[in-house]
Amino acid sequence: MSIYHTSLIRKLLPLLILLPILSGAALALDIQSVIREVEQQYMGTSSRARTTMQVKTSHWERTLEMEAWSLERDYFLVRILEPAKERGVATLKRNREVWNYLPKVDRIIKVPPSMMGGSWMGSHITNDDLVKANHIDEDFHLRLLEETETNYVIECLPKEDAAVVWGKIVYRVRKTPQVPEQIDYFDEEMVRVREIHFDDIQQIGERIVPLRLTVLPLEKPDEMTVLHYRELVYDLDLDESYFSLRNLESP
Amino acid sequence: MLLSLAFRNLWRNRRRTLLTLSAMVVSAALLILALGVFSGMFKDMLASATEQYYGHLVLAQPEYHLRRDLFANLSVDIVNHPALMNEPEILARSPRLRSFGLLSRQLSSQPVELLGIIPEFEQQVTSLRNKITAGYYPKLEDRNGAMIGQGLANKMKLKPGDELVFVTQAADGSIGNDLLIVRGVFATGDSRNDNSLVLAPLPWLQDVMVLPGRIHEVAMILANPMLAAEMADRLGPNLPENTEVLAWGDLLPEMREVIAAYGVSRMIIVTILYLATGLGILNTFFMSVMERTREFGILMAQGMRPMAIRSLVLLETLFLGGIALTIGLFCGALMTLYMQQVGIDLTTYITPITYAGGTILPRLHAVFEVANFLVPAGMLLLVSLIAGFLPANRAARLDPVVAVRED
Numbered sequence: 044m045s046i047y048h049t050s051l052i053r054k055l056l057p058l059l060i061l062l063p064i065l066s067g068a069a070l071a072l073d074i075q076s077v078i079r080e081v082e083q084q085y086m087g088t089s090s091r092a093r094t095t096m097q098v099k100t101s102h103w104e105r106t107l108e109m110e111a112w113s114l115e116r117d118y119f120l121v122r123i124l125e126p127a128k129e130r131g132v133a134t135l136k137r138n139r140e141v142w143n144y145l146p147k148v149d150r151i152i153k154v155p156p157s158m159m160g161g162s163w164m165g166s167h168i169t170n171d172d173l174v175k176a177n178h179i180d181e182d183f184h185l186r187l188l189e190e191t192e193t194n195y196v197i198e199c200l201p202k203e204d205a206a207v208v209w210g211k212i213v214y215r216v217r218k219t220p221q222v223p224e225q226i227d228y229f230d231e232e233m234v235r236v237r238e239i240h241f242d243d244i245q246q247i248g249e250r251i252v253p254l255r256l257t258v259l260p261l262e263k264p265d266e267m268t269v270l271h272y273r274e275l276v277y278d279l280d281l282d283e284s285y286f287s288l289r290n291l292e293s294p
Numbered sequence: 295m296l297l298s299l300a301f302r303n304l305w306r307n308r309r310r311t312l313l314t315l316s317a318m319v320v321s322a323a324l325l326i327l328a329l330g331v332f333s334g335m336f337k338d339m340l341a342s343a344t345e346q347y348y349g350h351l352v353l354a355q356p357e358y359h360l361r362r363d364l365f366a367n368l369s370v371d372i373v374n375h376p377a378l379m380n381e382p383e384i385l386a387r388s389p390r391l392r393s394f395g396l397l398s399r400q401l402s403s404q405p406v407e408l409l410g411i412i413p414e415f416e417q418q419v420t421s422l423r424n425k426i427t428a429g430y431y432p433k434l435e436d437r438n439g440a441m442i443g444q445g446l447a448n449k450m451k452l453k454p455g456d457e458l459v460f461v462t463q464a465a466d467g468s469i470g471n472d473l474l475i476v477r478g479v480f481a482t483g484d485s486r487n488d489n490s491l492v493l494a495p496l497p498w499l500q501d502v503m504v505l506p507g508r509i510h511e512v513a514m515i516l517a518n519p520m521l522a523a524e525m526a527d528r529l530g531p532n533l534p535e536n537t538e539v540l541a542w543g544d545l546l547p548e549m550r551e552v553i554a555a556y557g558v559s560r561m562i563i564v565t566i567l568y569l570a571t572g573l574g575i576l577n578t579f580f581m582s583v584m585e586r587t588r589e590f591g592i593l594m595a596q597g598m599r600p601m602a603i604r605s606l607v608l609l610e611t612l613f614l615g616g617i618a619l620t621i622g623l624f625c626g627a628l629m630t631l632y633m634q635q636v637g638i639d640l641t642t643y644i645t646p647i648t649y650a651g652g653t654i655l656p657r658l659h660a661v662f663e664v665a666n667f668l669v670p671a672g673m674l675l676l677v678s679l680i681a682g683f684l685p686a687n688r689a690a691r692l693d694p695v696v697a698v699r700e701d
Binding site: 098102 | 405463465469471473
């Protein structure tokens, strides 16, 4: 009896050890795709969007009308349509590089590493956000912090060798439909410094996405950036050549 | 009588006196020279920070110098505020607008600090005009003419006539951007200025930043930079609210400490050098007093009082000190003058060193400063007196009966 018992345990032991690992792996895979989907919800394989960006700071307030194109997670082009003074100002992201086109001086400028933390178009979104948000699942260790009936809460801690500015990012994602509700950004001292809220959930083709996101810099309580997607079209016939420096200059 | 006696005694052993005297002269003269060179170094350091960038006084919104907040700006009219105009100590005033942004040319970009200035006024406050290595100081009429540092010019391979794009955050939230044309290149030796400072006409920068009629600060030059702190306190109450006048010492606290520490180190150097000289004097006078034991005995036996004996020896040392002082000061002044006019160039051996916000130039160069003469002079007399005191005491305490019997 005892011999039989031992051998059963022997047979089961590998399974017992593997089980948590397997389930963990399955789970890790799961949250990784959740994060990736959140970060690429406006992009898909390719997309075109018309957006309105409202930026409010303690000194000024302004509204920009923009048109944006994207391909996979690596290519992104956005051009200002309004106000007239800034019409034609454009930003191109190719892989991890960001370029700006300035029609007033008719020049293309590559954003140097030292300016990546700087504000993009005067908003509370940084150049870094444009480049790195798409790579959260690669640059961070992901962990399911909490699972409720309706939500996942996923914590992202930077990998040791990742060149990132955040100390921690926490995603709150609704389960069905799977859309983000809120993202909290913590600095290196683990102080919460920024929140992004999502609302205006709409069905676009087969996807369900929140069309409005509100960025709140917590250090400046009276400031915010609201990005509202007015039009969103997925799966266009775009290829890499569309995201060229030449196309950045001339619409 | 005592005076002429003391003077004559001094020359009884001419060789010994002359040797001691020469030691005193050399130490005093070299000290004066060394202090002059030190002062020259500090003056270079202070000048590099004030006359190349800050000025002696800066008027701005409170905390502007800490946070460099784009929105902490003032009306350009503040330059002509009566409190500033009616102050004779203020020699020049320059209104400035400051912007941090990106200077870009083709594929290379560099973060820079751009100062919008009115060339005519800025030239009276900072001395970059004398540091131009290529081109010329941009004029107001050049509209978008810029002057850049040598380090920046090297990094971006720029020369006068080249076109650049300046990009910054404008005050209305838009991306401020415009073309600049390099007109001049300067080299100060201060790596911070040479690598990232750019000067351009004020109206152009106001336009780019969408800040018409606004400035961030007024930089001022004083007749005497050492009075800057006092002047800042005096001006403050007469200026509008929401402004603050800072002296260079507030902007460069390390520099202020370095200069305060100089006063202490000067005393330490003087003390060490004079300790050695003092021992020499002490030795000379002990010898001289011992030799004259019999003579002092006779003088006392004839009724000279111990106090007079003491005064005699002290007078001798004082005479020696006085003579050494006169010659030492003269030689020291002569050498300082040479170092002030000619100096020694060390460019081939060392490069400029930036320290405490200022730059020490690779040269030995002296300046005249009253304290550099007064301190060595006063200390030399004091040392002579102290060194003379022990032998004088010994002479005064002699017992005439014993002393007379000495051979």
